[in-house]
Amino acid sequence: MTSFSVPDPLVAIEAAGAALAQETMRRVLVVDDEATIRLALGRFLRTRGFEVEVADSGAAALEILAHRRFSLMLCDLRMPGLSGLDVVPRALALDADLGIIMLTAVNDAASATEALSSGAFDYLTKPVELPDLQASVERAMMRRVRHMERRAIDRLVREEVALRTVQLEREKSALRAMSVSVAETLINAMEAKDLYLRGHSQRVAEIAAAIAGHLGLDTVTIEAIHAAGRLHDVGKIGIREAVLNKPGPLTQPEFAHVKDHVRIGLEILSPLHHLGDALLYIRDHHEHWDGGGYPFGRAADDISIGGRILTAADAFDALTSQRAYREPLKAVATLDYLRTQAGRLLEPRIYDALHAVVQNGTVEGIPRVK
Numbered sequence: 373m374t375s376f377s378v379p380d381p382l383v384a385i386e387a388a389g390a391a392l393a394q395e396t397m398r399r400v401l402v403v404d405d406e407a408t409i410r411l412a413l414g415r416f417l418r419t420r421g422f423e424v425e426v427a428d429s430g431a432a433a434l435e436i437l438a439h440r441r442f443s444l445m446l447c448d449l450r451m452p453g454l455s456g457l458d459v460v461p462r463a464l465a466l467d468a469d470l471g472i473i474m475l476t477a478v479n480d481a482a483s484a485t486e487a488l489s490s491g492a493f494d495y496l497t498k499p500v501e502l503p504d505l506q507a508s509v510e511r512a513m514m515r516r517v518r519h520m521e522r523r524a525i526d527r528l529v530r531e532e533v534a535l536r537t538v539q540l541e542r543e544k545s546a547l548r549a550m551s552v553s554v555a556e557t558l559i560n561a562m563e564a565k566d567l568y569l570r571g572h573s574q575r576v577a578e579i580a581a582a583i584a585g586h587l588g589l590d591t592v593t594i595e596a597i598h599a600a601g602r603l604h605d606v607g608k609i610g611i612r613e614a615v616l617n618k619p620g621p622l623t624q625p626e627f628a629h630v631k632d633h634v635r636i637g638l639e640i641l642s643p644l645h646h647l648g649d650a651l652l653y654i655r656d657h658h659e660h661w662d663g664g665g666y667p668f669g670r671a672a673d674d675i676s677i678g679g680r681i682l683t684a685a686d687a688f689d690a691l692t693s694q695r696a697y698r699e700p701l702k703a704v705a706t707l708d709y710l711r712t713q714a715g716r717l718l719e720p721r722i723y724d725a726l727h728a729v730v731q732n733g734t735v736e737g738i739p740r741v742k
Contacts, residue, residue, distance in 0.1 A: 430454025607637025
């Protein structure tokens with residue numbers, strides 16, 4: 373059986389970086405306005421196996437760099453027109469991997485230091501000692517290889533992180549969808565216990581999402597509010613059918629039992645961490661703007677935005693739906709009543725958004741103002 377091994381990606385990247393560096397390893401650009409210096413440097417570098425091109429000005433050097441890649445540039449600091457200080461950042465903009473060695477007179481040390489801070493690798497003083505030139509060139513070449521390898525590895529890491537991020541988001545999305553599907557199975561079971569609740573959760577989800585959209589909330593928040601609307605009453609699976617379907621007013625103990633559905637729902641859903649903020653919205657969907665709700669008596673901005681919106685959507689659908697103990701209200705009568713609750717049960721601006729959603733007929737399947 374033939375066997376094979378998958379190469380280490382970092383080794384492959386390093387090899388690719390080294391190969392790319394080798395492609396231009398022996399190509400040097402000499403930039404100096406003095407012909408004798410260009411000639412001397414070019415002759416020496418060619419004896420060391422380098423391919424050499426020359427330029428007599430900064431402008432000419434940039435023109436060459438725009439069309440060809442070099443591993444190294446030797447550049448005079450002081451030249452007519454563009455100086456070496458002008459050339460360095462422009463050359464690196466054309467090729468970030470280019471190694472640059474500055475050539476300067478003894479009294480130009482301060483300018484040479486400035487060139488180094490702009491990205492040059494080294495500087496040599498004139499007259500250039502050939503052993504110093506060879507040592508500087510070798511260091512620059514090694515630095516170029518390491519720099520190109522590092523850039524290649526950085527690029528690989530960025531691509532890998534981006535790929536992993538996309539994969540994780542897909543997995544989270546799939547898990548969230550599965551979580552909601554499981555929870556909706558419980559909702560279907562709960563709605564089967566209470567004939568008057570059938571379709572309630574879906575309508576609340578649609579109304580709440582429409583209110584959130586009217587308020588200009590972001591897409592992620594709207595999706596979380598919609599999910600919370602579908603799941604907000606899942607805790608009623610733990611409430612006795614006799615209480616849910618009682619044809620008359622509830623006693624205090626019975627009402628206390630019904631209120632427990634929030635806690636039960638959170639216990640059921642809390643392991644589904646992927647629901648995120650939807651869990652907060654479910655927790656708060658019976659809290660009142662004035663602090664008179666349950667289970668925690670939160671008030672005003674201490675109630676999550678999703679909780680405040682669900683309270684409005686839940687109240688509207690409950691009042692306009694058939695119940696064992698009363699007939700449904702018309703949309704106009706419901707809005708008129710909820711207007712009296714703005715500042716008490718509901719945040720005023722959320723009541724206004726609910727009114728607009730109902731008035732505009734934004735949500736299919738709910739009563740409209742006629």
